[in-house]
Amino acid sequence: MDQQVPIGVTVNGVRHERAVEPRLLLSDFLRHELGLTGTHVGCEHGVCGACTVLLDGDAVRSCLILAVQADGHELVTVEGLAPPGGGDELHPLQAAFREAHGLQCGFCTPGFLMTLVPFLREHPHPSEPEIREALSGHLCRCTGYQGIVAAVRLAAGSAP
Amino acid sequence: MTATGRYMGARVRRNEDARLLTGRALFVDDVHLDGMLHVAFLRSDYAHALLRSVDVAAARRRPGVVAAYTAADLGDYWRPGPLLVPPPPIRGLVFHARTQVPLARDRVRHVGEPIAMVVAESRYVAEDALEDIVVDAEPLPVVVDLEAALAPGAPLVHDDLGSNVAAHAVQRKGDYARARAAAHVVIARRFRYDRGAAAAIENRGIVAQWDPRAEELTLWDTTQAPIPIRNGLARLLGLLESQVRVIAPFVGGGFGPKIMMFYPEEVLLPWAALRLGRPLKWIEDRRENFSATTQERGQIHDAEIAVARDGRILGVRDVFLHDTGAYDPYGLTVPINSQCTLLGPYDVPNYASEFTAVFTNKTIVTPVRGAGRQHGVFVIERLLDFAAKQLGIDRAEIRRRNLLRPDQFPHNHEIIFQDSAPLVYDSGDYAPALERARELIGYDGFVQSEQARLRAAGRHVGLGLVCYVEGTGIGPYEGARVTVEPSGQVRVATGVGTQGQGHFTAFAQIVADVLDVEVDQVHVVTGDTREFHWGTGTFASRGAVVAGSACHAAAVRVREKVLELASGLLGAPPDRLELAGGRVRVRGSSDSAIPLGELALRANPLRGAVRPGTEPGLEATAYFGPDRGSTASGVHAMLVEVDPETAQVEIQRYVVVHDCGRVINPMIVEGQIQGGVAHGIGNAFYEQLVYDEAGQLLNASLMDYLLPTATDVPAVEMAHHETPSPLNPVGVKGVGEAGAIPTGAAFAQAVEDALSDHGVEITEIPLSPNRLFELIEAARSARAR
Numbered sequence: 001m002d003q004q005v006p007i008g009v010t011v012n013g014v015r016h017e018r019a020v021e022p023r024l025l026l027s028d029f030l031r032h033e034l035g036l037t038g039t040h041v042g043c044e045h046g047v048c049g050a051c052t053v054l055l056d057g058d059a060v061r062s063c064l065i066l067a068v069q070a071d072g073h074e075l076v077t078v079e080g081l082a083p084p085g086g087g088d089e090l091h092p093l094q095a096a097f098r099e100a101h102g103l104q105c106g107f108c109t110p111g112f113l114m115t116l117v118p119f120l121r122e123h124p125h126p127s128e129p130e131i132r133e134a135l136s137g138h139l140c141r142c143t144g145y146q147g148i149v150a151a152v153r154l155a156a157g158s159a160p
Numbered sequence: 161m162t163a164t165g166r167y168m169g170a171r172v173r174r175n176e177d178a179r180l181l182t183g184r185a186l187f188v189d190d191v192h193l194d195g196m197l198h199v200a201f202l203r204s205d206y207a208h209a210l211l212r213s214v215d216v217a218a219a220r221r222r223p224g225v226v227a228a229y230t231a232a233d234l235g236d237y238w239r240p241g242p243l244l245v246p247p248p249p250i251r252g253l254v255f256h257a258r259t260q261v262p263l264a265r266d267r268v269r270h271v272g273e274p275i276a277m278v279v280a281e282s283r284y285v286a287e288d289a290l291e292d293i294v295v296d297a298e299p300l301p302v303v304v305d306l307e308a309a310l311a312p313g314a315p316l317v318h319d320d321l322g323s324n325v326a327a328h329a330v331q332r333k334g335d336y337a338r339a340r341a342a343a344h345v346v347i348a349r350r351f352r353y354d355r356g357a358a359a360a361i362e363n364r365g366i367v368a369q370w371d372p373r374a375e376e377l378t379l380w381d382t383t384q385a386p387i388p389i390r391n392g393l394a395r396l397l398g399l400l401e402s403q404v405r406v407i408a409p410f411v412g413g414g415f416g417p418k419i420m421m422f423y424p425e426e427v428l429l430p431w432a433a434l435r436l437g438r439p440l441k442w443i444e445d446r447r448e449n450f451s452a453t454t455q456e457r458g459q460i461h462d463a464e465i466a467v468a469r470d471g472r473i474l475g476v477r478d479v480f481l482h483d484t485g486a487y488d489p490y491g492l493t494v495p496i497n498s499q500c501t502l503l504g505p506y507d508v509p510n511y512a513s514e515f516t517a518v519f520t521n522k523t524i525v526t527p528v529r530g531a532g533r534q535h536g537v538f539v540i541e542r543l544l545d546f547a548a549k550q551l552g553i554d555r556a557e558i559r560r561r562n563l564l565r566p567d568q569f570p571h572n573h574e575i576i577f578q579d580s581a582p583l584v585y586d587s588g589d590y591a592p593a594l595e596r597a598r599e600l601i602g603y604d605g606f607v608q609s610e611q612a613r614l615r616a617a618g619r620h621v622g623l624g625l626v627c628y629v630e631g632t633g634i635g636p637y638e639g640a641r642v643t644v645e646p647s648g649q650v651r652v653a654t655g656v657g658t659q660g661q662g663h664f665t666a667f668a669q670i671v672a673d674v675l676d677v678e679v680d681q682v683h684v685v686t687g688d689t690r691e692f693h694w695g696t697g698t699f700a701s702r703g704a705v706v707a708g709s710a711c712h713a714a715a716v717r718v719r720e721k722v723l724e725l726a727s728g729l730l731g732a733p734p735d736r737l738e739l740a741g742g743r744v745r746v747r748g749s750s751d752s753a754i755p756l757g758e759l760a761l762r763a764n765p766l767r768g769a770v771r772p773g774t775e776p777g778l779e780a781t782a783y784f785g786p787d788r789g790s791t792a793s794g795v796h797a798m799l800v801e802v803d804p805e806t807a808q809v810e811i812q813r814y815v816v817v818h819d820c821g822r823v824i825n826p827m828i829v830e831g832q833i834q835g836g837v838a839h840g841i842g843n844a845f846y847e848q849l850v851y852d853e854a855g856q857l858l859n860a861s862l863m864d865y866l867l868p869t870a871t872d873v874p875a876v877e878m879a880h881h882e883t884p885s886p887l888n889p890v891g892v893k894g895v896g897e898a899g900a901i902p903t904g905a906a907f908a909q910a911v912e913d914a915l916s917d918h919g920v921e922i923t924e925i926p927l928s929p930n931r932l933f934e935l936i937e938a939a940r941s942a943r944a945r
Contacts, residue, residue, distance in 0.1 A: 023284065037190035038183015040412070042361040043446040047862035050361055078183040088178045098177040101827045104835060105660025106180030107187065107362040107412025135870035139862065141361050141413050142660045144838030144899075145870040147831055 007071035011036065012080030020067045027051045029067035030077060038078040038110050042139070049138035052111040053077050059115040078110035081117070093117060093155045102151030104142030112138050116152060126156055165673025171827040172679050176410075176664040185410040188365035188380045189443045196367070197226055199429060199442035200286035202276040202293050203452065204268035207304070207521040207855025208315065209297040211266050216276055218292035224285035227436060228293070229277045229428075231265040237431055238262060241422040242392060245491035247327065248580035254328040258318050259489040260524060262424045268297070269317055269486035270521050271855060272451025274424045279432060279440060302521045302855045306460055306481045309518045317486055317519035326488045327517035331499055331575040334510030336466070339475030343466035347546045351461040352924040353535045353904070355483070355849040356842070357453075358528045359867055360659075362412020363444035364453055366425055368433035377430055378405045382412070384657045385420035385697025390689045392422055393430055401693070404430075408687035414659035415839070416528040417454040419699050421489065425452075450860035454490075455849060456528035458483030458520075459498060459535045465543040466510075471551055471558040475510030478502060478539060482517045482532075485524040492517065494525060494532035496578045497631070501901075502536030503573055503583070505590040505627045505793055506562040511575070521855040527699065529839055530900045533630055538925060541626040541905035545912070546921075554607070555909070556598055556625055563590040563627070577789070578700075579634040585791040586887050588819065593795050593881045594627060597817040600877060601625065601797035615917070620802045621812070622914025624906035629793040632820075632894025633705025633885070637785030638695040640707060642671055642714040644722070644778035646764075648742055648757030650675060650682045652714075655695030656707045657687035661896060662828040666704055667711045669824055670890060674715035675722070677742045677756065694783070701792070701894025704824060709784035709888040717780035725759050725778070790885035792893035794818030796837075796906045802914040807933035809845060809911060811874045818898055819881045822891035829895050830878055836899015838873040843900065844907035846872065848926045919943060 004019035011034060018033055025044070030036045030053065042048035044063045051062040054076035081091040090098065093116055103109040112135065119126070119134045126134070131152045135145060179185040202214075216228035231238055241259040264275050276293050280286035301315035308314060309324040317324055340346055367380040377399060383389050386406040394401040411418065425442050433440045444452065461480040468474055482495040499513045548558040564571055566589050573583040598604070606623050614621045640654040652671050656663065668682035675682075685691050695707070723734035726744040730737065730752060738747045745753035760778045799812040816833055823829050846866040850858045859865045876899075884891030904925035911932065912922045920939045924931075 021284070031189070032192070035192065036183070037187070037192075040187070040362070041189070041443075042363070042412075043862045045446065045861055045863060048361055048446075078181075082182050090178065090181060094178075094181040097181055098173055101174070101831050103177060103180055103660075104662070104831055105360075105362070105413045106177075106185060106410065107360075107660075109180060110183055113181070132870040137869075139361060139867050139869065141359055141415070141839070141867065142835045143831060144834035144836070144873050144876065146834045146873075146875050149870065149875070 005068050007068055009070050009073060009075055011075045012077060022066065022068050024067045025063055026065040026067045026070050027062040030062060036077050036079050040107050040110055042108065047139065048108065049115065050108045050111040052114040054114055054117065057118060059118050078113055081113060093120065096151040096155035100150035100154050101147040102143065108138060108140045112148060120156055124156060126152065167669035167673045167679050169823055170825065172665055172669055172825055174662050174665040175668055175680060180410065187362060187410050187412055188367060188382050191367045191380045193367070193369055193439040196439040196441055197279050197281060197436070198283040198286050199440050200278050200283060200290055201274045201425065202290045203448065204264065204271055204273045204275055206268055206297055206299050207271050208300040208302045209268050210300060211264055211268060211275065212296040212298060214276055215294040219278055219289040222289045222292055224281040225278060225289045226281070227279040227432065228289065229432065231263040234262060238265065241427070241489055243491060244420065244489050245493050247492045248496065248576045248578065250329050250331060250576050252330060254325070255492065256321055256326055258487050260424060260487045262427050270523050271857060272448065272523060277428055279436065304520055304522065304851050304853055304855050306458065306483050306518050306520065309520055317521055324519045325516055326484045326519050327492055329492065330514045332512050333574040334475065336475045336477050336510045336512035339510035340466045343474050344469040345547060345550055346464055346466045347543060347550060348464035349542065349546065349923050351463060351539050351542060353457055353459050353538055354926060355455050355458045356528065356847045356926065357450065357455055357849060357865060358415035358417045360413030360415055360418065363446060363449045364418065364423065365443040366429045367439060367441045368429040369439040370434045370437065372437065376403050376405060377434065378407065379430055380407050380409060381426060382418050383408050383420060384414045384418045384659060384699055386657055386687050386689050387655045387693055387695050388420035388697060389426065390693065396427065397430060397434065405690045408657035411657060411659040414698065416456065416531060416699065417526060418659065419526065420697060421454065421526065446862060447860055450857055451523055454524045454526040456494060456525050458525065461535065461539050463539045463543060465547055467547045467551065471547065471553045471561050473506055473508050473562050476502065476508055476540065477512045480515045482515055483520050483522065483525055484517045485520060485522045487524050488517065489524065490526040493578045494527055497532035498535040500536065500575060500577050500583050500631065501533035501629065502540045504537060504540050505564055505588065505629050506540070507564050507568065522851060529836065529897050531897065533901045534904055537626070537628045537902050538905045542908060542923060545909050556594065556603060559627055560591060560594055563594065564588065577631055579789060581788045584788055585629065586885050587883050588791060588793050589883045590627065590793060593793065593817045593819060596879050596881065597625065597795035597797045597815055600815045600817065600879060601799065601813065620804055620914040621799060622802065622910040622912065623797065623799055624910030624913065625795065625797045626902045626905040626909060627795050628902040629791050630701065630894065630898050630901055631789045632701035632792050633786060634700050634702055634789040635785050636696060637783050638707040638710045639692065639781060639783040640710040640714045641692060641779065641781040642711065642718045644718060644756050644760045646757050646761045648681065648755055650677055652682060652684045652711055653691040654686055654707045654711060655692040656698045656703050658698065661703055661832070662825065663703060666824045666828060667708060670708055670712050671715040674712065674719050676740050701896040705790060705888055705892050705894050706784055706786065708824065708892060709890055710782055712889050713782035713784055714780045717782055718778050721778050721780065722756065722759055725763055726754055729754060784888065786887045788887070790821060790887050790893040792820045792895060792898055794898060796902045798906050798910050800910040800914055802911055804915060804918060804936055807929040807936060811841065814874050814876045816876050816899065817879045817881055819883050820895035820898065821885040821893035822882060823880055824892060826880065832895050833878060833899040834876045836897060837876050837903055838868055840900040840903020841873055842868040844904045844925055845927050848928065
């Protein structure tokens with residue numbers, strides 16, 4: 001397991017070159033190699049969705065992908081949503097989550113956000129069943145989902 | 161001074177959200193320290209076995225492994241964990257404390273019990289090294305089923321005890337036998353309520369660091385109760401309490417099992433960090449979570465209700481078994497909650513309740529959201545349903561007839577509650593809440609015509625309507641320190657941990673109202689023992705009640721200091737001053753207002769003399785300890801449609817009318833209830849921990865253990881009914897668990913109602929499509945006979 005494979009990825013617009021073990025999960029690479037700990041890990045078997053990131057614009061589960069598979073690809077994590085600078089300025093979807101109480105403990109939230117970014121791009125005016133279907137690949141134990149549904153509607157500018 | 165102001169009851173968006181939404185919030189697994197090593201645990205594959213030997217030599221030789229420990233390596237440090245909640249003073253109580261051990265020594269008692277600990281340069285290597293460990297174990301017969309556990313000759317989980325009885329308790333009020341003799345109808349049933357997982361999305365985790373220069377141990381822990389962990393670890397490790405700092409940063413959901421358990425990992429990581437001189441991290445994975453994190457809910461009740469002809473409850477008798485798992489460190493909180501909450505909002509003049517807590521070779525049982533209250537609610541609500549049916553009384557009406565009246569408060573139930581105090585309801589007004597729930601769900605229309613119309617169209621739609629109470633906000637106490645800083649901003653520190661309840665906002669609202677500042681200028685810190693080290697923790701729906709009241713008390717004292725200081729500067733007595741918009745002025749005058757920040761500066765004189773006894777700063781610490789808990793209550797109503805062919809259930813509507821006293825922030829309260837209902841729905845229809853006869857959990861993954869998703873949980877329609885608690889200055893009652901408590905009872909009634917033409921009777925939770933299908937088939941074949 002000492003074999004190290006060189007990879008290069010772009011994460012939130014920044015290029016990173018690293019040598020990694022072939023078995024290293026992308027989630028662990030992002031969190032522990034790059035220090036991007038906003039991506040959370042809840043089950044490591046692809047069910048809870050907390051670790052979702054964008055890979056070339058598509059939502060993927062970073063616990064089901066090896067870091068070496070991300071070689072040459074472009075990634076976006078939750079840290080890449082809000083304008084840079086670390087202030088309290090938020091991406092419109094993040095702002096909608098705050099406004100509609102779409103989060104409680106906030107652990108699952110980054111995953112939801114990363115699924116919803118491409119979803120709203122593809123469904124700018126989603127119906128409630130479409131929203132719920134989109135959310136159904138994620139688990140949240142705190143909110144009972146209602147605040148999240150409301151946040152998506154708010155972000156999409158659809159009537160509550 | 162009672163709590164009033166512009167923020168009390170306002171829908172204030174949360175102060176903590178920006179950090180959580182941008183990924184900046186610190187969770188335990190986000191802690192990274194130089195030189196940090198990673199820990200993995202070898203856990204028992206057997207539910208019950210003798211450990212002959214555990215050989216970690218090969219693991220130690222693996223490159224990258226720094227240490228490997230077994231129970232033998234722990235020396236004097238090896239000892240069973242503390243009994244966290246001593247049983248309450250119930251007469252004749254039998255209780256055998258058997259608490260978990262850090263690493264199994266000569267016997268394992270449940271799957272997932274830790275046997276060895278490996279420390280390595282990475283988690284990957286640590287897990288590799290687990291494969292190198294050789295365990296010689298002899299499997300023993302296993303105790304899984306509650307009744308079989310008590311049968312003569314059953315295998316013993318703790319063989320020194322001579323039986324699997326962990327506890328036995330009898331509580332009585334009045335004379336049930338006489339009530340029974342006078343009853344028009346007596347209805348008896350057996351009820352089962354099986355196990356579920358808390359399933360916080362964040363698993364547990366610990367980072368431990370010993371700083372040899374500062375001689376300080378720091379522990380980042382996903383705990384709900386950092387202060388008891390600090391104090392206990394200091395005792396175990398022979399350190400001063402002040403040398404141990406426990407930080408519960410943002411915690412990704414608690415729901416009970418993250419209480420101050422002194423889990424093996426919690427005890428072992430600090431020990432090994434001290435020994436190795438390097439920081440250590442252990443993060444539980446989901447599979448570990450299913451066996452190593454505590455669970456709840458296995459009970460079997462044999463209950464009966466004695467009712468008069470008009471449906472009045474004359475008495476209830478309940479004998480139940482409670483599964484406590486392999487150890488019972490949390491005492492009897494769960495079964496006592498079941499025992500007490502069974503009485504619900506009702507006037508039950510005679511009550512005889514007896515339970516036996518039973519050791520089994522399964523994961524330890526401790527409170528999970530609801531903490532045993534579900535079971536009690538399920539039993540009484542189902543008994544009332546059956547009584548209503550037998551007497552020909554409407555089910556809403558039989559409930560109304562039995563509700564405690566407003567003039568019966570405070571109401572003493574004459575039995576002992578989990579907090580060791582008598583079960584006394586402080587306040588409540590139940591009938592209007594029931595009426596409101598009936599209106600909101602459209603009870604009369606549905607019962608009188610709609611249901612029959614739907615049935616004629618071939619649709620099976622049913623209604624459930626149940627009541628509950630929840631004992632919340634128990635003592636002993638919490639504290640808070642409020643400080644006005646020279647910037648004019650306010651800092652609040654309290655000892656409770658936070659797992660998503662909105663403490664950074666709700667506590668800020670309370671303080672902002674007292675000091676009349678903007679809520680986003682109030683910065684709350686929770687769960688760091690260096691910031692505040694008196695208190696117990698977040699559990700039993702007590703954070704807002706107890707810590708919130710302490711925040712209020714501290715803010716009131718700071719306000720007094722502000723006015724006193726300003727009084728000298730403005731030359732007017734404090735009662736002629738007003739504090740508004742972050743400034744103090746003489747009432748009615750338009751000039752000479754002093755900002756709070758300036759007062760804070762002046763409160764810290766750097767030169768000259770002060771009057772003897774002067775306390776610097778606009779700062780105060782205060783504590784709040786209620787005499788007893790405050791009793792929240794509510795009514796849940798739901799409409800479900802059942803497909804009798806597939807046994808699939810769809811929830812059409814869900815209504816909650818609840819009373820948690822004064823509402824600090826309706827947005828947060830509604831979020832708590834919606835989330836609780838989702839948990840309750842999971843508990844009722846999707847979630848069940850399925851053990852086989854060998855004590856193996858068959859569904860230990862989120863693929864197999866189904867948590868409800870966004871397509872399973874409806875939008876809950878809510879109404880608030882406020883009966884302020886007289887027991888605290890804010891008037892609040894807890895709400896954290898409420899949503900999850902009556903859901904199973906409502907679900908059972910609704911499904912049964914939908915299937916009334918099939919004659920299905922539901923006496924168990926959780927259901928599932930499979931189980932419901934079996935019940936429908938059984939009812940069909942019974943009718944065919």
